[in-house]
Amino acid sequence: MSYGPLLFLGILFTLATSWVGLVLLPHRQMGALGQHTDTNTAAVYPAARSGEAQQGAEHYRSLGCVYCHTQQVRPEGYGSDIERGWGRRRTVSRDYIQDKTVMLGTMRTGPDLTNIGERQADAAWHYRHLYNPQITSPGSIMPPHGFLFDVRAISQAGRSTNALVLEGSFAPPAGQEVIPTRRAEQLVAYLRSLKSSGDLPEAPVKKEEAK
């Protein structure tokens, strides 16, 4: 095989096959996927995120949450995703069309977050968990995200309404309080917006299992 041009063409041709097959064709098949409108209720799924949650998604990206948390629910009978309550149905392509960066993830050092907004709707829980995961989940290896919070002196007017309720060793020094920054608020808005369980023709939610 000493003929240069043949080698050159062969090299280009082989990669061209998967470039067409795994890049261009999927883009044609799914690149224009739109929202689904339920014919009975006229509900549109997936709905657009609020601006606050969209900002939060940028923090989720920037903080690298994806390296320990997936956002995909595998089908029933394949893994235990549904038994663990991570979703009521598998996720499908359409679930992700609102995401600026699709962060499916490949690692479950922490649990899946596809439906965390449904599983844990309490914002106060999320703040405490982000501030120090040991408060809500003792034994977790998630790093504390103290830099998403301000520790400041309690003002004359009294304790701020959005101050974290912290007890024991997690409490700030006397006269101080822990307040979420804007970033923490946006991140929690995003986490609470994570719900991928709308009824879709390609992924129906089983009626008897639906709440």
Add this chain to the structure above:
Amino acid sequence: MIKQSQTLRALLPGDALTGGGTDVGNKAALSEIDASCRVPVLFFFLSGLAWLLAGTVLALVASIKLHTPGFLASWEWLTFSNVRTAHLNTVIYGFASQISVGVTIWLMCRLCRIPLVAPGLITVANLFYNIGVTVGVGGILMGDSTAIEWLEMPRYATPILFVSYALIAVWTIVTFRLRAERHLYVSQWYLLAAVLWFPWLYGTAQVMLLIEPVRGVVQAAVNWWFAHNVLGLWFTPIGLASIYYFIPKVIGRPIHSYYLSVLGFWSLALFYNWNGMHHLVGGPLPSWMITVSIVASVMMLIPVITVAINHHFTMLGHFGKLKYSPTLRFMVFGAVSYTLASLQGVASALRSVSEVTHFTHHTIAHAHLGMYAFFTMVMFGAMYYILPRITQREWPSNGLISLHFWGVALGIVLYVVPMSIMGFIQGTMLNDAAVRFLDVVQFTLPWLKLRTLAGLLLAAGHIAFVINVGWLLVRMFEPYRKPVVRILTGEAETVAAAKLP
């Protein structure tokens, strides 16, 4: 010099052919080629090794953070995700890619039998490249990571890297066109393929993910088409090109079979680039895509077994030389790891296995088996051969070579074997909904600590190597210049290599 018939010529690297000249004339021509490569190849090697040290420190910090989350927790730029991502990008783009390019340049010049053309172009590419990696890794630590695996460097850094890759591809094609040796050796096929494939992959991924992002899960498809092919179509071909070159050179015999090398090359070219979607088994993509990738992954058995047979039969009867030649030792370690990594990869692509191993540390172990135990070891072996030739100095310390080899060999075994087992158990626990998630987390802790220990062994090996390289460079400034090919007592590398220029 080996007696060369026409059939034998096809099985020998271009620079081992007699080429019609005298023995002395050939050696002189080759040392002229080596001298022409000195500055650019040293640039690539040294900046690559600097990134290796940075990547090692980042890896250790990330590893400690995973079992001790409070470690350095107050600095936002050092969160686990940032450090882990900076580690991946420094070792992939800073270290492994730069060593690859250095090795590619030297091999291409040797195999084409011409002194380095356009050294200016290559030096500019190297400069651009290091600026790009610095900006990119800095961006990741500042929180500008794109969170797209293997493509985390922010949009303002990647075009610089793309330009360098394009320049390197142009340079390789020019060298290839100007070649004095018309016979093409198997290593050249792989090298040419790698330098042509990579800019295409990188360019496509940049346009479709960073510049004009595609919608929805098409991003995941492009992401894994790219990320898997960085391994399969960039590092793997350069690693195999090196093994195909250095094993015959060091042991002084031709490769076992020309036909197996043809089959191995074209089956790799045909199947590897379809593998990527096996990273998304069970994910929200059309089944046809995932199935196609699983099939292609299983088809990889053809190139892998072909290459394994070819390398094994080339080595047969020469395993005793592993005792003397550091190049051969690292190469054979890498070649065996390539087979193991590929078999593990094929197995993990199957739906039934992926159900357990996906999302666990098993994948992390697999990545290190491929990128380190195979690729990095091969690159170390190549540097052990190339550096004395381009600097015209012998390795200063055999002790440091041993420390390097045993540090990294034991380190990577201690990394890959326990982590593969742990990942499998972790996956089994995760798939049993009766096991609490936090219990799975607690189960991984002792294993993660063991990984930090493995990382320390790897770090010790790296430090030994860098000291030896530094010492070699100091020797360059000593007034006494030793001849290129010289038999030294106890310097077995030279003894073995003296048979071939």
